[in-house]
Amino acid sequence: MANSKYEYVRSFEQSDTLLPNTWIVVRIDGRGFHSFSNRYNFTKPNDIRALNLMNAAASAVVKEIPDLCIAYGVSDEYSFIFHKTTTLFDRRSSKLLSTVVSTFTAFYIHLWRVHFPPDIALQPPHLPTFDARTICYPTLANLRDYLSWRQVDCHINNLYNTTFWAMRQKGGMGPREVEEELKGTLASDKNEILWGRFGINYNDENEIFKKGSVVFCQYELEEPAEGRTDTLALEEDEATAVPDTEPSRTQKERAKKVRAKASVVVRHIDIIKDDFWERRPWISS
Ligand code: ATP
Ligand code: ATP
Ligand code: MG
Ligand code: MG
Ligand code: MG
Ligand code: MG
Structure with missing residues (x-):
């Protein structure tokens, strides 16, 4: 109702327009997924069904929201990048992040049954929810450093988790014992434990576990x-929509x-080196 005496309350709304001409990252993260993953018996350290579900939901988000140019996911988190020129929702932070996080959650729940067997059904109150934040990066270099940070984090955590769970599952050790032994170890120490005790070559681990998942639009490349x-x-x-004119x-x-958008793809590749960006100029240009 326009011009009612109540309308003044709108003036209490705060502006949250994000800085123009900056890359906008919306990072979402599963709330309490440590216990969520136990509840639904995720395989440790990496449940491939859960990762495929995250990727399917993220692909749906990228297809749904045209201004997203790339997304990167690992574990229970996903970073969605709006191109720096986006004017979607006049770049209002709360509009952008709430649209991304609710679209993602809707698809995650909708697609659950595609990725998990019928006897593992979602049950209230143990439903998946996600938090979200926005971050602006003024240069492409900053944005790439952000994505590199997430991918390095994926590697560090995965090496730790792979070693941790090998010691638990194959070495029969207790959680405290493993934590104690891994405290202060370097990457080389963990590689040595994996190879020396369990015959696991970390390099042979699945790429999706080591590199995380990159979602983007594919062109002819x-x-x-x-x-x-x-x-x-x-x-x-298009032809039926505009029959006579160019x-x-x-x-x-x-x-x-x-x-x-019709060919949104998921890849498990390095996004730290220049190669990824040079071969796909449309993502960052
Ligand atoms: P918060 O609400 O603060 O984010 P959280 O329990 O979700 O708490 P995170 O730091 O986000 O904590 O970690 C997510 C946890 O979810 C991981 O540590 C892991 O235990 C679990 N997890 C997420 N994805 C998978 C997966 N694909 N396979 C196995 N476990 C997973
Ligand atoms: P925006 O994305 O900008 O919010 P919108 O289409 O959602 O666009 P709103 O101003 O939020 O526009 O209006 C919601 C519309 O949804 C209503 O105008 C009405 O057409 C429809 N709608 C919502 N709830 C109901 C309902 N319970 N019964 C019938 N129509 C509904
Ligand atoms: Mg969190
Ligand atoms: Mg979480
Ligand atoms: Mg997390
Ligand atoms: Mg509406």
């Missing part, structure tokens, strides 16, 4: 056939975006 059916379908739609520039750009 890799596997060009991947997006083809979507591309054709889209072109037909598509406008906006329409073309929208089509390009939708086409790109």
Whole structure:
């Protein structure tokens, strides 16, 4: 109701517009996933079903929100990056993060049954929820350092967890004992424990565990056939929408975006070195 005597309350809303021309990161993280993962019997240290579910939900988010240019996930967290030029929701922080986190949670719950067997069904009150924050990075170098930080963290945690759980599961040691022995050890010490005691070569571990997951839009660079059916379908739609005239520039750009979104891919690769970015210039340009 416009102009009611109550309308003044709107002026109490605080502006949370994020700095223009900066890369916006929305990082979400599962709340209490240590106990959530125990509750639903996740395999330790890495339950592949749970990781696939995180990746499926993240891919759906990237498809749903066109201004996202890349996302990176590990464990129960995901970082979604809005291109620095985005004007979505006038760059209001609460709008952006609440849309990302609720879209992600909706898909996580919706897709649960695709990734877990029927006897492992979600039950209240043990439902998955996620928190979220926004962070702005003024330069691409800062953004890449942010993503490198998350990927290095993935590696450090995974090496620790792999060693921890090998000592527990294969070495039959108790949690305190393992913690005590691993305190202050270097990466080389952990590699040595894995190889020397359990015959595990850390390098042979699954890439998804070691590198985490990168979600982005694929163009022609890799596997060009991947997006083809979507591309054709889209072109037909566009043709019926505008039968007689040349598509406008906006329409073309929208089509390009939708086409790109039609081939959102998940990769488990290094995003620290230049190679990833140089081979996919559309992500950061
Ligand atoms: P908080 O609410 O503060 O985030 P948390 O219990 O979620 O608490 P995190 O630091 O986010 O703590 O750690 C997530 C935990 O969830 C991991 O330590 C691990 O125990 C568990 N976890 C997440 N994903 C997986 C997975 N794919 N396989 C096995 N365990 C997982
Ligand atoms: P935005 O994303 O900007 O919020 P919106 O379409 O959600 O766009 P709102 O102003 O939030 O717009 O209005 C919500 C609309 O949802 C209502 O105008 C109405 O059409 C519909 N709606 C919501 N709840 C109901 C309901 N219980 N029954 C019928 N229609 C509903
Ligand atoms: Mg947390
Ligand atoms: Mg968590
Ligand atoms: Mg976490
Ligand atoms: Mg609404």
